[in-house]
Amino acid sequence: MTDLTEALSSCDDSLTMQLIRERLSAGVPATEIVAECNIGMTQLGERFDQGEAFIPDLMFAGMIMKKGMEILQPYLESSTEITEKKKTLVIGTVQNDIHDIGKDITAMVFRSHGFHVVDLGVDVKPETFVASIREHQPEFVGMSLLLTTCYQSVMNTVQAIESAGLRNQVKVCVGGAAATALLAEKANCDFYGKTAVETVRWAAQQK
Ligand code: B12
Structure with a gap:
């Protein structure tokens, strides 16, 4: 578990945002950061499954993840692998x-x-x-x-x-x-x- 997966799965809003920004500044690709967040959400889901987390936790983590995506969006959009014709x-x-x-x-x-x-x-x-x-x-x-x-x-x-x-x-x-x-x-x-x-x-x- 990394500090980012841990921050997200424990619903720590400000630490999650800070760690996303730090990774971007360090040049980590946005897609890798998304994958890391995904692991955090899966871990929270497992805790929910085991009765250790509850619906409000899932909702809150969902809101935090969406906020994180807003930070990541411009970096995802600067991708260079553009398809030739718009499909x-x-x-x-x-x-x-x-x-x-x-x-x-x-x-x-x-x-x-x-x-x-x-x-x-x-x-x-x-x-x-x-x-x-x-x-x-x-x-x-x-x-x-x-x-x-x-x-x-x-x-x-x-x-x-x-x-x-x-x-x-x-x-x-x-x-x-x-x-x-x-x-x-x-x-x-x-x-x-x-x-x-x-x-x-x-x-x-x-x-
Ligand atoms: C956050 C969350 C919620 C939030 C959702 C908020 C939101 N705005 O989406 C809320 C609180 C609303 C919620 C509700 C429920 N949830 Co929920 N939830 C989650 C949780 C923790 C994270 C989901 C998530 O956003 N993951 C992060 C994203 C990025 O991952 P992802 O969706 O998999 O997407 C990636 C890929 O899969 C892929 N992808 C996704 N979509 C698509 C589409 C295409 C076309 C392609 C190609 C790729 C692709 O791309 C993404 C990036 O690579 C999961 C746990 C888990 N393991 O996923 C449980 C989970 C999905 N929920 C679960 C349950 C049971 C529920 C509820 C039934 C709970 C309840 N008793 O009410 C309700 C259902 C409501 C409903 N009718 O849909 C279970 C499902 C169990 C099952 N086997 O079906 C899970 C697995 C938790 C668990 N382990 O028990 N949940």
Whole structure:
């Protein structure tokens, strides 16, 4: 555990901000700082799972992480790996799931790599994804999933895209702490994105 993961997982707002700033000044890449924060959030989640942390802790840590992302955003946006032609990603957190931090980071990373991003928010119904594909004609659709109880929402979303006859025109990816390669395969997604950065690299390589 580093001092930053520890500061975030123990909900120490000012120390977290200080450590993020210190790492930036020391030249640590913003994506590495995000990964470190991610570990802190996972550790807090484990404490919650074991009854050692509670909903207010999760909410507070979420607020701290969002504040940290505001500091990191300009550094993520100064990335040089820009795709040649502007492609579009439609992204949302699936139905019945309201976690948005990882989705927001993924959206931010895609924007920083030159993608146009349409963010549908959280608790997004399958039909909303479909309507957005019709409206924006994206190359990519991304679903964020933090709750294992929402696997069915991922399945339903891909099925709705298929039923609308739109599946062949988009590449679909799924990510978030509850997502797995197996789920991606079962739900007929094209890619499981363990991290936002890994996913944008995959997307940039697609024709
Ligand atoms: C903060 C938090 C909350 C906050 C969310 C605040 C917010 N604005 O998002 C609040 C308090 C609201 C919350 C509520 C709940 N939570 Co919660 N929460 C968390 C916690 C601690 C951190 C999540 C987080 O933000 N992580 C940091 C981000 C950066 O990580 P990430 O989302 O994984 O994103 C990265 C990658 O996965 C990827 N990624 C993310 N999305 C996408 C999308 C695409 C397309 C791609 C390619 C990549 C990608 O990119 C990111 C960066 O690389 C997790 C613990 C954990 N292990 O994740 C529990 C956790 C997810 N929550 C959990 C639970 C149970 C709940 C509640 C049901 C609790 C309750 N009893 O009410 C509710 C559910 C509410 C709902 N309907 O959604 C459980 C889920 C268990 C399970 N197996 O399903 C977890 C795992 C905690 C635990 N260990 O028990 N939670």
